[in-house]
Amino acid sequence: MITFSNLEAMGSMRLFIATLSTETNTFCSLPTAMSGFEEFYLRHGNATQDVPNLMTEALHLWRSRAEALGWEVIESLSAIAEPAGPTVRSCYEALSGEILADLEAAGGADIILLQLHGAMVAEHLEDCEGDLLERIRARCPEATLGALLDLHCHLTDKMLTASDLLVCFKEYPHDDATARADEVFDLAVRTRAENIRPRMAMFDCRMINLYLTKSGAMKDFVARLSAAEKLDGVLSVSLSHAFPWGDVSDVGARTLVVTDRDEALARSMAEQLGREFYDLREQVTIPYLSMAEAIERTETTASQLTVLADMGDNTGGGSPGDTTALLQALLEGGIRNFACGIIWDPGAVRICCDAGVGSRLKLRIGGKASSVSGFPIDIEARIMNIQSDLGQHIGPSLEPLGTLVWLRLDDDVDILINNLRTQVYHPEAFEQIGVRLADKKAVALKSMFHFYSAFSEVSDHILQVATPGGTSPDFEKIALTKIKTPFWPQVPSPFGPHRDA
Ligand SMILES: [Zn+2]
Structure with a gap:
């Protein structure tokens, strides 16, 4: 358990929490509308009264830790839809608008923590999470703003710029949501107490694929990420696997490093770990049968x-x-x-x-x-x-x-x-x-x-x-039209042949 040197001096804090989650498959022509959220999971400020699910586990943890410290908790929306095609504009505006309206009605907050998916695309917007974080930041420039993301997310510059802290699940299947939520809470409290000043950087691994973390080289790489978090000055290390069926400009695996005050260290470590991951590309992917x-x-x-x-x-x-x-x-x-x-x-x-x-x-x-x-x-x-x-x-x-x-x-x-x-x-x-x-x-x-x-x-x-359909694992042929960099396995050496020689 981390100790917080300034915790008592902080006094009572106001914590704002919310969930907005769907994973958008841009190859699927079924729109994600409000009915998709109503059918799956939609609560207006009371999700922590229900049994937790994957995307509300964090809210339960954040509430209980804040209440143990005697803080006030303002709980906003929890909206989760089964993945489908892009979210209808009016639906995204209504859901994001509800979070912003709740924040405004509360008069802001000291700490704002969100559980987001990270691969939500609306019909008019390819980076919903970046948009939401940016709009929150504009309203609450002084708040500590953190988000926990599914590892099948698209990390973007906008998300990193708008927030103080981003952490992804490390495990697929995702069984570490509560552990990661704990980490986000610790880092947010330490940031608020001015024990740390987080700096984030990411590295584009130029890979599109799926990776299971429970065995083999991928399990070892997750252990490598956790070991890197113990190094001096390093606060958190994530690997976003990306969501391959999102045709957006920031699709692709990225390493994400959060350090204390040291942007250069964040950048160099993200690149080092990202290149290590790239070098494991043949070992970390799963073979499929026709x-x-x-x-x-x-x-x-x-x-x-x-x-x-x-x-x-x-x-x-x-x-x-x-x-x-x-x-x-x-x-x-x-x-x-x-x-x-x-x-x-x-x-x-x-x-x-x-x-x-x-x-x-x-x-x-x-x-x-x-x-x-x-x-x-x-x-x-x-x-x-x-x-x-x-x-x-x-x-x-x-x-x-x-x-x-x-x-x-x-x-x-x-x-x-x-x-x-x-x-x-x-x-x-x-x-x-x-x-x-x-x-x-x-x-x-x-x-x-x-x-x-x-x-x-x-x-x-x-x-x-490897059957046909909207999630066919044919990553050599997947039609990603907006991606900014070449990627493996569509290109054998996306960093250039000299790099792989
Ligand atoms: Zn996922």
Whole structure:
């Protein structure tokens, strides 16, 4: 625990807290509107009365630490939407405007701490977080302003200039939000007490990819970042992985270093760590299978359940959740006795609800919501079950599944469709409605990585499949038109061939 030499002299402080979070996939044509926040999570000053979720954990921690010091806490908006396409202008203006209005109504604050995503794009604005931080700074030039960011963020000069402190999650899957929130609080208090004067710098690693931090070279690199924080004068070290499907000028991995008073040290350390990360590029990325390779592996696997992650259509990354490419490939590949889901198709769910459980009907499912949805698939299926009150766990939090319909075709293929865009986190998404995964040869999931720990309990044969869709992990071909620097793997040596020689 850090001690604060001037803490008593500070007296009672006023802390302002808020959350604004969505991850914008600019390749997805589904707009993010207020309905997306209302459906997912929207609270006006009372999120800390609920069970915490990933993006409100920080608010709970900040409130409890401030109250333990006898400070006044002003809690503003908590707004979180399932990722989709750019946020509608009026929606962004309303949400950011509410935070600014609350701040104004409170007469400002001594410390302002925000949980932001960092990859929110509005239809008129590609750096929502930079915009929000800048507008807060303009109203409260004397406040200590800090933000905690998801590591899938786009770090921008505007964000660094407007704020005193930025810290990213270090872990993917993100299980360190509370630890990082603690760090932000410590640094904000020390800044306010004038024990430290933070200086921030970042370095563009010229890489676009996905990196899991729980094993191998990536785990070691996270340990390297934590070790660097113990060096003299260094306060905090982050690596923003970037969100690859955001076509904005600041997309790309960056190292971010916060030092005490020493801008040159921040710059040199950010560059040193960024180049170390670049040198690890082949080791820190994850291999993916093509659909053909995945189907071949599924065929040749003996008795146990094969889990296929439909990476290209992860709603958690802003994909629509209604592509049918992997389902089609499994059917055409002759795979029998498999399950597949959850395909988002509110229209088909409505038709099934009208037909009722036990009916057999012709249905056209998927392939229609977005420009990256691909083609629908025509099936003749029996409606096995319909449930509207189920949820699935990710860690301690229970996420809703909407109205969920279990369809069966060809006697042994089970397909789930629903009317609420969500990725699959847990086998219970299938099991509760009646699909017994233990009896299946394979299950194809609309998810990228967050399913991993729960599904590894039921299978040790998990395949990451590079399917088409809004989150296809084809980073050599990804059409980023605004990026300022060349990047690996689209360019073999983005720093120039001399650098990699
Ligand atoms: Zn993330």
